[in-house]
Amino acid sequence: MRLQNRLNQYQRLYDKIGLDVQAVTVASLAAIFFCSExxxxxxxxxxQESGWISWSSQAGRGKRAQISCLKTPESLRESYLQKLLNEGEHSAALQLTQLDPQHLNSLLAPHLGGQWQEDAPTLRIPYYRPMQVLDPQTLNGRAEQHIAHTLHAGLTRFITGQPTPQPDLAHHWQIRQEGEVWQFFLRSQLYWHNGEPLLTRQLCQLFEKLRHSAHSRHSLENVERISQPHALCLQFNLKKPDYWLAHRLADLSCLLFHPTEPTIGSGPFKLAHFAAERVRLEQHPYYHLQRPYLSAIEYWISPQRYEPKGNDNVSCQHPVQIILGEKSEMGLLRPVKRSTSLGFCYLAVNLQRQHLTPAQAQKIIALIQHSGLLDNLPIDHSLVKRSREMLPGWPLPERNENHARINDVQLPPKLALMFHPPIELKLLADELKVILATHGCELHTSYHPGRLWDSVEQLAEVDLLLGDRLIGEAPVATLENWLRQDLLWPTILDAESLEQQNCRLLEIQQLPSESLREQRLREHFFQLMKQGSITPLFNYQYQVSAPPGVNGVQLTAWGWFDFCQAWLPPPLD
Incomplete structure (x- = not known):
C-alpha cells in the first residue's frame, strides 16, 4: 500500500534526522531513501504538505537545506490506524501497524463487539487464531464448522435447541416404500450467494460428488440412486431403509456448495472477505428463510490472539469462552449464556492391538475415575465438568477400584498413548503417566496436532487414545454418525467386533421409531463402555460474554451462538 511505503520512507528519515534541525543536501537524503534525487x-x-517535516531549501546544486521531523513515526502510524479502524478497514490497519501486540490490542478494543457501520448492524468478534479455508469438506475446527453451517444450506437443517431436522432447501419431504424411497420437495427461487439460481440438477450432481468423497461417503453409502422426478424434487433410493437420512443431510458432510467454488453457499450469510487477519460474513440478500438481524459479522484476528505454544507444541488457549468485545473491558462485558456441552473428551482403548485385555482396560478406566485425577487436574474447573454419563440418560458402567477382580489385574510393563488438542488432554496424559507408574506400567505419550484422527496406521501403534468428540443439536444421530465415520473404531475394534457393530447400526437405522433407535444405540454404547473400549471423561462449560447492547445471543450445541438470532439496537445518539 502507498501509505505503508511512505511511512517506511519517513521512518528512515526520522532514524537519521530525528526532531532536531539538520543541514542536509538532497543527494544525502536520496541515499537515505534509496531513490533518485x-x-x-x-x-x-x-x-511537508502532510505536516510531517519542516523543510527549507536553498537554490543551487549542492547547497545545504534545513530539515527537521515534526512527528514521530509511531504517532503517525497510530493516527492513521485510528482513521482506518474508524472506517472499518481492519485488514489495512493490521498491514500498516508495526506496533507491539499489546499496543495494537488497545487500539482495536473500541472497535470490537456490536457496532453500527454505515447504518448497518455489525458484530465484530475478537479471535485468537487464523481460520481454515471455509470449504465444508475439509474443516475440523469448531469455529469453522459453525461458520460453514452459516454459509451453507442443506436439504434439511438443525435449529438451535431442536434435536429433529427441520426444512431448509427442501420445505417438506416424504418417505415411501417402508423407508427405502425419500422425496425432498425444494423451495422455488433458490439462489447461491453470487446471485446465480440454485438448480435441482446442480444438487443432483453435488450429491453424486459427495457420495464418492472421503468426507461424505459414510453419510451416503446407503444411497443407491439420486434422481430428479420433478424440477423441484430430489429423490433418494436407498439400498436399505434409513430413518436417519434427514439427520444425515443436515450434517456438515452434506452441506451443499456451489459447483465451482466450495466457499459459495446459500445459507443466511455469505463470505465477503477472507484473510489471515479478518474474516467478514455479510447477509445473503436472497436467503430463502427468515433473514438474520445483523448485516455483517467479522472475526478480527490479531497477532496477540494467535495460539501460544507449549513445549510440546500443544495449544494452550481454549475457545470455550467466546468474548464479544475486548477482555480489557470485562467491567462492561457480561455472561449472557452458559451451557454444559454434550460433547466430551474421552479415553479410547485399542483392544485390537492386544497389548491390553478388557480387564486391564477396565482397570485403567477405574484408576482414572476413582483416583481423583479428573478432579485435581491443574485446569480451570469452571470450564470443565467431569462426565457422569455419555448423554443425558445414558449412564456410565459402575466400576469400583477396590473390587478384588480389578485390583488383582496386572498392567503391561509398557503402554503407548496418543492425544490431540485441547490442552486438557495433555495435562491428563501427564497425570495418567504418574498414576500408571505406581502400578508398574511405563506410559509413553505422543501428540497428534489435528483435531481429528487421520491415519489408521498411526493409531494402530498406540494402546490408549485421548480425544475430543463434538456433539451437535441431534446428539443421538451425532453418536451414530461417529461410529460410522471416525477412524477410531476400525482401529480399536477387532474385525469381528467391527462387523457386529456395522450389522447393529444397519438394524438400528431401519427402525421407524426414534425412541427405539435411541434405546438400541444407547445399549450398544453401554456395551462398548462396559468392555473398556471407550469412556467419556469430562465435558466443557460453554460461555458467551457480550457488552451491553448485543441481544438475542443463543448458544448452539457446538458452543457458538446462533448468528441469525443476535441483534443490536440502533444507537440512541
Whole structure:
C-alpha cells in the first residue's frame, strides 16, 4: 500500500534526522531513501504538505537545506490506524501497524463487539487464531464448522435447541416404500450467494460428488440412486431403509456448495472477505428463510490472539469462552449464556492391538475415575465438568477400584498413548503417566496436532487414545454418525467386533421409531463402555460474554451462538 511505503520512507528519515534541525543536501537524503534525487524532492514535498517535516531549501546544486521531523513515526502510524479502524478497514490497519501486540490490542478494543457501520448492524468478534479455508469438506475446527453451517444450506437443517431436522432447501419431504424411497420437495427461487439460481440438477450432481468423497461417503453409502422426478424434487433410493437420512443431510458432510467454488453457499450469510487477519460474513440478500438481524459479522484476528505454544507444541488457549468485545473491558462485558456441552473428551482403548485385555482396560478406566485425577487436574474447573454419563440418560458402567477382580489385574510393563488438542488432554496424559507408574506400567505419550484422527496406521501403534468428540443439536444421530465415520473404531475394534457393530447400526437405522433407535444405540454404547473400549471423561462449560447492547445471543450445541438470532439496537445518539 502507498501509505505503508511512505511511512517506511519517513521512518528512515526520522532514524537519521530525528526532531532536531539538520543541514542536509538532497543527494544525502536520496541515499537515505534509496531513490533518485528527483523522487526525493517529491517525497519531501509530500511530507511537508502532510505536516510531517519542516523543510527549507536553498537554490543551487549542492547547497545545504534545513530539515527537521515534526512527528514521530509511531504517532503517525497510530493516527492513521485510528482513521482506518474508524472506517472499518481492519485488514489495512493490521498491514500498516508495526506496533507491539499489546499496543495494537488497545487500539482495536473500541472497535470490537456490536457496532453500527454505515447504518448497518455489525458484530465484530475478537479471535485468537487464523481460520481454515471455509470449504465444508475439509474443516475440523469448531469455529469453522459453525461458520460453514452459516454459509451453507442443506436439504434439511438443525435449529438451535431442536434435536429433529427441520426444512431448509427442501420445505417438506416424504418417505415411501417402508423407508427405502425419500422425496425432498425444494423451495422455488433458490439462489447461491453470487446471485446465480440454485438448480435441482446442480444438487443432483453435488450429491453424486459427495457420495464418492472421503468426507461424505459414510453419510451416503446407503444411497443407491439420486434422481430428479420433478424440477423441484430430489429423490433418494436407498439400498436399505434409513430413518436417519434427514439427520444425515443436515450434517456438515452434506452441506451443499456451489459447483465451482466450495466457499459459495446459500445459507443466511455469505463470505465477503477472507484473510489471515479478518474474516467478514455479510447477509445473503436472497436467503430463502427468515433473514438474520445483523448485516455483517467479522472475526478480527490479531497477532496477540494467535495460539501460544507449549513445549510440546500443544495449544494452550481454549475457545470455550467466546468474548464479544475486548477482555480489557470485562467491567462492561457480561455472561449472557452458559451451557454444559454434550460433547466430551474421552479415553479410547485399542483392544485390537492386544497389548491390553478388557480387564486391564477396565482397570485403567477405574484408576482414572476413582483416583481423583479428573478432579485435581491443574485446569480451570469452571470450564470443565467431569462426565457422569455419555448423554443425558445414558449412564456410565459402575466400576469400583477396590473390587478384588480389578485390583488383582496386572498392567503391561509398557503402554503407548496418543492425544490431540485441547490442552486438557495433555495435562491428563501427564497425570495418567504418574498414576500408571505406581502400578508398574511405563506410559509413553505422543501428540497428534489435528483435531481429528487421520491415519489408521498411526493409531494402530498406540494402546490408549485421548480425544475430543463434538456433539451437535441431534446428539443421538451425532453418536451414530461417529461410529460410522471416525477412524477410531476400525482401529480399536477387532474385525469381528467391527462387523457386529456395522450389522447393529444397519438394524438400528431401519427402525421407524426414534425412541427405539435411541434405546438400541444407547445399549450398544453401554456395551462398548462396559468392555473398556471407550469412556467419556469430562465435558466443557460453554460461555458467551457480550457488552451491553448485543441481544438475542443463543448458544448452539457446538458452543457458538446462533448468528441469525443476535441483534443490536440502533444507537440512541
Amino acid at each position: 528527483r523522487h526525493t524532492r517529491t517525497l519531501l514535498t509530500q511530507f
